[in-house]
Amino acid sequence: MSQTIRVGLAGVGTVGAGVLKILETNGDLIAARCGRRIAVTAVSARDRTKDRGIDLSGVAWEDDPRALAVRDDVDVVVEVMGGANGAALETVEAALGAGKDVVTANKALIATHGTRLATLAEDRGLALAFEAAVAGGIPVIKALKEGLAANRIDRVYGILNGTCNYILSDMETSGRAFELVLREAQALGYAEADPTFDVGGIDTAHKLAILAAVAFGMPVNFDAVHVEGIEQVSAEDIAFARELGYRIKLLGMARRRGDGVDQRVHPCMVPLGAPIADVDGVENAVVTEGDAVGRTILVGRGAGEGPTASAVVADLVDIARGLRLPVFGQPVGTLSDVAPIDIAERVGVYYLRLTVVDKPGVMAAITTTLARHEVSIDQMIQRGRAPGAAVPVVIITHETREAEMQAALAEISAFDTVREAPHLIRVVGS
Structure with a gap:
């Protein structure tokens, strides 16, 4: 030896x-x-x-x-x-x-x-x-650099932060508020004393930027990642999501679109039955889509002493074997600068929860505003009647452009009959 x-x-x-x-x-x-x-x-x-x-x-x-x-x-x-x-x-x-x-x-x-x-x-x-x-003990970097090297990767996404996944999973099963579950996660050691990087989506964004660089053969561009956390997700949103056939997950998503790449981190409503909908607790999941292999899914423990140390030692084993691949899967000089795509260009379905005063004309004003911005309604839930009181209204839209959705929300937020900031969660298909 x-x-x-x-x-x-x-x-x-x-x-x-x-x-x-x-x-x-x-x-x-x-x-x-x-x-x-x-x-x-x-x-x-x-x-x-x-x-x-x-x-x-x-x-x-x-x-x-x-x-x-x-x-x-x-x-x-x-x-x-x-x-x-x-x-x-x-x-x-x-x-x-x-x-x-x-x-x-x-x-x-x-x-x-x-x-x-x-x-x-x-x-x-x-x-x-x-x-x-990235993703603790899940060998996703090795998969992208080696096992999937023959593929043009068009999409990579997943659950990349176990703290957020634990919190959202517990909120769904217990019905408790975000703040209560966060405190418990801190007590159990699943969340840091200062959880900002985790619950604010920054940790996921760091990992997504690395995945995108390896998957798409581009320089790392953390500044191009749109980042939102889970702080505003409520138990009420999670209950409505379940009723509508979804679960809420914090996803990191990167996708080629023409000559650009879209990189986003934010809460998503994932359909029940989708590959990552059932990934619970502190586990992570990474999904890749390649032109030859199709969809691959890797699931496992994304943090902690054992999984992360296992990945460190795996890299040491490669070095001991004399395996020194280019850092991002191909030489740095061949990485292609790719234009970032702004989230305003996203086209998709949206979940919207409003808290409004129950009185005549309120819904007409909201639907008129949405229509003026070319946002059409697919489903609506309005609970009972409580004249003069604040009540929740939930809307699922048809596909629409993010910029139009945000413009409509800016107008609706200013209505004196809307009693709190609208809650928007993007709906993904798979």
Whole structure:
């Protein structure tokens, strides 16, 4: 068996500890599969005294991860600190500059700086691997770069954040409000103390930008992703969705349209029976559509110590085997700049929930406004009668253009008979 691959581990939190455990528990199996042993020789983390439940006595310790990145006894740097800038970015840059291969689980880093870092890696003949950055233990990056390499991918979408999926699933089964379920998710460790990146859709957008780059052979363009979170989804919306034959999911969606690419993150009403409608709890699902293979679906755990660490070690195994593919599946110099498509150009079906004063003429004013903007109504639900009181009205439209839908809502929101901001959720077909 040839020389051991020596790993410098920057970050010994949940994922870093998971990497150490897998390499210890499955070390012989991994060595047999890749023909070389993989061993952590040095680590870096902020707190040396923290009990991580693992023995670090046999490895060197660096307080500064940038020093770790240039050590002579490190062949590969694993960055699992997180954050788009600061120490994470500087550590990866230092590693590549020192001729070290890099494995990272950092979706914010790749979504923000991926194209430039890929250029640095490829210019030096180095690996920059990030399977763990998207969908945890689901091998979607490898699937796109290898298993689906013969296909022109026209669409990639899915559930990319387990926190949001857990919250929406629990809201549906329990009927509880978003805020209550979020607090429980935080108590269970499914949501961070500051959940903004998760529930606000940013985490999903980072992952979608990476998926789109690999799927479509384009530079990463996080700024082109339209982002909405789940904060405004109510238990009432979820109940109406179920009544209408849908479930609400936060989806990240990227699609080729002519010479452009549409990248969006927002809540969607997914038909019952669609491939991802039944993906519940903290699980993720990624759907791809290729011209030769058709639709493929990958489902599994999208976060956590074990799944994410598994993906990190899988990248280490590739490096140990000598497999260094182009970072985004094809050389950076061949990536094509693609025009982003604004969400205003979307054409589709919409769910609209209004809270209006129950009195004559209100619905006539709403339907007239919608019609003036070429928005036609497919279904409407209006519960009972309560003259003078505020009541919910739910509308499902026929296909219409996003720009027209938003213009109509802007007018309707200004009506003195509309008592709260309209709730709009886009309906998807599959």
